[in-house]
Amino acid sequence: MHDSEREGGFVIVTFTDFGREGPYLGQMEAVLAHRAPLSRVIHLQSDAPAFRPRAAAYLLQALLAPFPPGCVFLCVVDPGVGTARRPLMLRAGAHWFVGPDNGLLLPAACSQGAMEARVLRWEPPFLSQSFHGRDLFAPVAAMLANGESVPGDPVQPDALQGWDWPAALWEVIYVDAYGNAMTGIPANSLSDAVVLNLADEHIPYRRVFGEVGPGVPFWYRNSIGLVEIAVNQGSAAERLGLEVGSPVGCAG
Amino acid sequence: MHDSEREGGFVIVTFTDFGREGPYLGQMEAVLAHRAPLSRVIHLQSDAPAFRPRAAAYLLQALLAPFPPGCVFLCVVDPGVGTARRPLMLRAGAHWFVGPDNGLLLPAACSQGAMEARVLRWEPPFLSQSFHGRDLFAPVAAMLANGESVPGDPVQPDALQGWDWPAALWEVIYVDAYGNAMTGIPANSLSDAVVLNLADEHIPYRRVFGEVGPGVPFWYRNSIGLVEIAVNQGSAAERLGLEVGSPVGCAG
Amino acid sequence: MHDSEREGGFVIVTFTDFGREGPYLGQMEAVLAHRAPLSRVIHLQSDAPAFRPRAAAYLLQALLAPFPPGCVFLCVVDPGVGTARRPLMLRAGAHWFVGPDNGLLLPAACSQGAMEARVLRWEPPFLSQSFHGRDLFAPVAAMLANGESVPGDPVQPDALQGWDWPAALWEVIYVDAYGNAMTGIPANSLSDAVVLNLADEHIPYRRVFGEVGPGVPFWYRNSIGLVEIAVNQGSAAERLGLEVGSPVGCAG
Numbered sequence: 001m002h003d004s005e006r007e008g009g010f011v012i013v014t015f016t017d018f019g020r021e022g023p024y025l026g027q028m029e030a031v032l033a034h035r036a037p038l039s040r041v042i043h044l045q046s047d048a049p050a051f052r053p054r055a056a057a058y059l060l061q062a063l064l065a066p067f068p069p070g071c072v073f074l075c076v077v078d079p080g081v082g083t084a085r086r087p088l089m090l091r092a093g094a095h096w097f098v099g100p101d102n103g104l105l106l107p108a109a110c111s112q113g114a115m116e117a118r119v120l121r122w123e124p125p126f127l128s129q130s131f132h133g134r135d136l137f138a139p140v141a142a143m144l145a146n147g148e149s150v151p152g153d154p155v156q157p158d159a160l161q162g163w164d165w166p167a168a169l170w171e172v173i174y175v176d177a178y179g180n181a182m183t184g185i186p187a188n189s190l191s192d193a194v195v196l197n198l199a200d201e202h203i204p205y206r207r208v209f210g211e212v213g214p215g216v217p218f219w220y221r222n223s224i225g226l227v228e229i230a231v232n233q234g235s236a237a238e239r240l241g242l243e244v245g246s247p248v249g250c251a252g
Numbered sequence: 253m254h255d256s257e258r259e260g261g262f263v264i265v266t267f268t269d270f271g272r273e274g275p276y277l278g279q280m281e282a283v284l285a286h287r288a289p290l291s292r293v294i295h296l297q298s299d300a301p302a303f304r305p306r307a308a309a310y311l312l313q314a315l316l317a318p319f320p321p322g323c324v325f326l327c328v329v330d331p332g333v334g335t336a337r338r339p340l341m342l343r344a345g346a347h348w349f350v351g352p353d354n355g356l357l358l359p360a361a362c363s364q365g366a367m368e369a370r371v372l373r374w375e376p377p378f379l380s381q382s383f384h385g386r387d388l389f390a391p392v393a394a395m396l397a398n399g400e401s402v403p404g405d406p407v408q409p410d411a412l413q414g415w416d417w418p419a420a421l422w423e424v425i426y427v428d429a430y431g432n433a434m435t436g437i438p439a440n441s442l443s444d445a446v447v448l449n450l451a452d453e454h455i456p457y458r459r460v461f462g463e464v465g466p467g468v469p470f471w472y473r474n475s476i477g478l479v480e481i482a483v484n485q486g487s488a489a490e491r492l493g494l495e496v497g498s499p500v501g502c503a504g
Numbered sequence: 505m506h507d508s509e510r511e512g513g514f515v516i517v518t519f520t521d522f523g524r525e526g527p528y529l530g531q532m533e534a535v536l537a538h539r540a541p542l543s544r545v546i547h548l549q550s551d552a553p554a555f556r557p558r559a560a561a562y563l564l565q566a567l568l569a570p571f572p573p574g575c576v577f578l579c580v581v582d583p584g585v586g587t588a589r590r591p592l593m594l595r596a597g598a599h600w601f602v603g604p605d606n607g608l609l610l611p612a613a614c615s616q617g618a619m620e621a622r623v624l625r626w627e628p629p630f631l632s633q634s635f636h637g638r639d640l641f642a643p644v645a646a647m648l649a650n651g652e653s654v655p656g657d658p659v660q661p662d663a664l665q666g667w668d669w670p671a672a673l674w675e676v677i678y679v680d681a682y683g684n685a686m687t688g689i690p691a692n693s694l695s696d697a698v699v700l701n702l703a704d705e706h707i708p709y710r711r712v713f714g715e716v717g718p719g720v721p722f723w724y725r726n727s728i729g730l731v732e733i734a735v736n737q738g739s740a741a742e743r744l745g746l747e748v749g750s751p752v753g754c755a756g
Contacts, residue, residue: 011285013278020272020524022680023567023728026517026548033515033544034572040285044278063275066386068286080713129712131727134570176274208381209332223383224275263537265530272524292537296530315527318638320538428526460633461584475635476527 010039010145011068015060015075016133017050027131028074028138035142044073048174049244053077053104055173057162058184061107062224069094074141076133077104087120087136088160089144089152098141100132103162110157117160118152172229172246179235181242182228187221196229197249199240203229215239262397263320265294267312267327268385269302279383280326280390287394296325300426301496305329305356307425309414310436313359314476321346326393328385329356339372339388340412341396341404350393352384355414362409369412370404424481424498431487433494434480439473448481449501451492455481467491514649515572517546519564519579520637521554531635532578532642539646548577552678553748557581557608559677561666562688565611566728573598578645580637581608591624591640592664593648593656602645604636607666614661621664622656676733676750683739685746686732691725700733701753703744707733719743 012032018024025046032041044063049055056077071094078085078100086101093112097105101119109115120140127135143150157163169184176182196203196219206218214233217240222228227248229236236242264284270276277298284293296315301307308329323346330337330352338353345364349357353371361367372392379387395402409415421436428434448455448471458470466485469492474480479500481488488494516536522528529550536545548567553559560581575598582589582604590605597616601609605623613619624644631639647654661667673688680686700707700723710722718737721744726732731752733740740746 013282019681021551022678023549023563026546027567027570027728029546030517030548030570030572033546034570037544037572040289042278042281042285044282045275047273059275063279066279066282066286068282068289128727129724134727174274177271220381223380223386224279265534292541294530294533294537296534297527299525311527315531318531318534318538320534320541426526429523472633475632475638476531 010036011042011071012036012039012141012145013042013044013067013071013073014046015044015048015056015063015073015077016046017048017052017056017077018046018133020046024131024133027134031134031138032074032142032145035139036145039142039145048077051077051079052173052244053079053100053102054162054165054169055171055184055244057104057107057165058169058173058226059182060104061111062182062226064095064108064111065225067095072096072098072141072145073105073108074133074137075099075104076137078102085161087132087140088155089118089120089140089150091116096141096144098137098144101161103160103165106160106162107165115157117155117157119155121151121153170248170250172242172244172248173226175237175243179237179239180222180228180230181236181240181246182222182224182226183248185227185248187225187227190227195251196227197251198229198242198246201240202251209233262288262291263294263323264288264291264393264397265296265319265323265325266298267296267300267308267315267325267329268298269300269304269308269329270298270385272298276383276385279386283386283390284326284394284397287391288397291394291397300329303329303331304425304496305331305352305354306414306417306421307423307436307496309356309359309417310421310425310478311434312356313363314434314478316347316360316363317477319347324348324350324393324397325357325360326385326389327351327356328389330354337413339384339392340407341370341372341392341402343368348393348396350389350396353413355412355417358412358414359417367409369407369409370402371407373403373405422500422502424494424496424500425478427489427494427496431489431491432474432480432482433488433492433498434474434476434478435500437479437500439477439479442479447503448479449503450481450494450498453492454503514540514543515546515575516540516543516645516649517548517571517575517577518550519548519552519560519567519577519581520550521552521556521560521581522550522637524550528635528637531638535638535642536578536646536649539643540649543646543649552581555581555583556677556748557583557604557606558666558669558673559675559688559748561608561611561669562673562677562730563686564608565615566686566730568599568612568615569729571599576600576602576645576649577609577612578637578641579603579608580641582606589665591636591644592659593622593624593644593654595620600645600648602641602648605665607664607669610664610666611669614667619661621659621661622654623659625655625657674752674754676746676748676752677730679741679747683741683743684726684732684734685740685744685750686726686728686730687752689731689752691729691731694731699755700731701755702733702746702750705744706755713737
């Protein structure tokens with residue numbers, strides 16, 4: 001990714017469950033500005049499913065398409081604060097992925113083609129108990145964006161968490177501000193005739209919101225290529241009692 | 253706008269009702285970083301009045317003053333998801349405006365002097381049903397920032413939605429986190445003696461918050477040049493039951 | 505700070521209580537892009553304790569470590585809208601600090617070593633009553649980032665608000681989205697044996713969340729070096745009735 005003709009500096013993309021509030025995102029961006037002063041930082045998402053690396057992983061995978069080649073994805077979602085797991089850097093396709101070995105990076109990296117995985121051996125000058133995003137993963141992302149090599153031990157991809165996860169996650173993985181519920185199901189894997197089953201209700205396919213009456217739930221192919229459950233002029237999450245992790249079934 | 257001496261790259265300014273949550277702003281910024289790697293992106297506002305292009309239009313107009321010449325304003329507020337309307341690019345004064353033909357761009361563009369309007373004829377490689385901001389408007393904004401020409405059909409400004417909208421909108425157009433209610437009335441169009449009428453109450457002018465007792469509503473000239481309704485140490489929205497679209501009258 | 509070898513432009517860091525919502529941060533960023541087109545802007549925190557410059561001051565001080573040398577910190581937290589106070593620029597260590605003379609800048613600036621303080625004498629072309637952040641402080645921050653000199657009257661640091669504030673503030677200064685309560689007490693000033701007293705409860709030290717049972721309050725050293733009150737799998741703020749300003753005592 002370090003073609004010197006690349007204009008505009010390298011792009012570092014954050015994907016976390018830290019929220020926009022508080023100083024957390026700003027602290028991480030300070031490290032990036034310090035160690036990779038020529039980089040461009042994009043906060044892709046800061047409300048990834050909190051403490052749910054598996055749901056977050058399927059969401060991340062669906063968000064890669066519009067990014068230019070040569071991005072460093074700096075991803076942090078952990079099941080709890082200070083959870084023990086290996087820190088990873090993965091090279092896949094034209095991108096780097098940096099984050100915890102809890103499955104978060106796997107669907108995204110696997111979707112990019114051949115993968116080279118390393119467990120980080122780089123040790124930061126200071127490592128807090130509760131903020132590896134700032135102290136460990138951000139410096140590594142910055143170094144990779146700079147084209148520096150970062151010490152790490154090669155590891156077989158099939159030894160990583162998430163390697164054996166299925167191509168589709170039949171669960172709700174994100175609920176947006178309007179109560180639309182994204183699932184981990186690739187939209188092009190289902191035909192229009194498929195009827196889904198959520199909360200004991202049959203949910204048919206509709207192409208757009210306008211094709212159903214107010215208050216009626218349906219599924220459609222959303223803008224990031226996932227099956228999404230919606231209610232015209234209403235909240236699907238409220239109407240059907242959905243939250244991250246709610247199971248999605250197939251009624252036929 | 254493409255003077256090659258311009259330092260620091262071109263500025264693309266987003267103005268949307270997408271919210272900061274979710275991946276939507278990040279997806280759009282990915283497109284901008286991809287297609288206009290030298291641009292600078294400013295998220296002016298992400299909580300523009302949702303589904304209310306007319307209110308949003310008067311707000312946008314009031315926000316232009318501090319921007320440098322040569323910005324590309326990338327604006328998306330639609331009355332509903334996937335609403336049919338023509339996509340526009342307007343050149344007005346030293347700026348470009350890109351967005352839907354629903355009035356959103358008109359007050360702002362008209363305020364900048366002579367306007368050149370085009371209906372976009374550029375077709376994106378992929379156009380989702382529900383995310384024209386990412387698939388259509390963002391690539392166009394990026395191309396304009398790059399100085400590339402974008403295919404479009406000239407259209408007379410008076411054929412555009414919003415062309416005949418009045419200079420002042422006597423409605424609440426935005427309620428901020430403190431419950432202050434902005435109106436679409438230019439502040440310098442009213443004398444200090446004007447008493448407004450909202451929710452059957454008489455609202456006098458005061459220069460600053462400190463000039464009234466706690467809990468008393470008043471209007472003042474806000475920092476973006478609009479008439480704003482406030483309550484000292486309280487929420488005007490709550491006290492007077494205001495929301496976007498609430499009418500503002502003149503009591504004398 | 506104006507070494508011409510500095511790559512990537514200068515960094516301007518905002519620290520405000522404006523919130524992410526509304527056009528306020530975007531208006532300020534427009535000024536920065538206009539006057540300092542080569543600068544990089546980081547929004548460190550936008551939900552600093554609202555109207556509480558003292559609490560915000562101790563928070564700011566704790567957030568400086570990861571920033572590169574040569575930042576301009578643009579800080580706005582005032583006890584009320586349009587409060588009268590002197591506008592300051594301070595040079596301390598390798599940084600500049602710009603903001604109101606209400607104590608907000610002092611702990612941070614003092615922590616950086618020798619300080620040179622000036623009361624701003626620069627007058628903006630337009631100064632609104634309610635948005636000095638955009639009209640006064642942002643242009644000054646931009647000029648300093650550019651290496652331009654800004655007119656100001658030297659003032660002795662000990663004549664500034666906050667000069668005599670203690671090294672530790674035994675109060676809650678920030679409550680995060682999970683209900684963890686940061687205090688203004690430097691974490692390395694307390695030994696592990698110290699038991700704190702909040703809301704008439706004894707709060708012992710624990711190294712990490714996992715060391716106490718669910719629902720049990722404890723204090724720990726947080727990632728920005730402050731004493732923080734937390735509850736495992738719960739909200740300390742709710743459990744103990746804490747908010748910004750709640751006193752913290754020492755039980756032994």
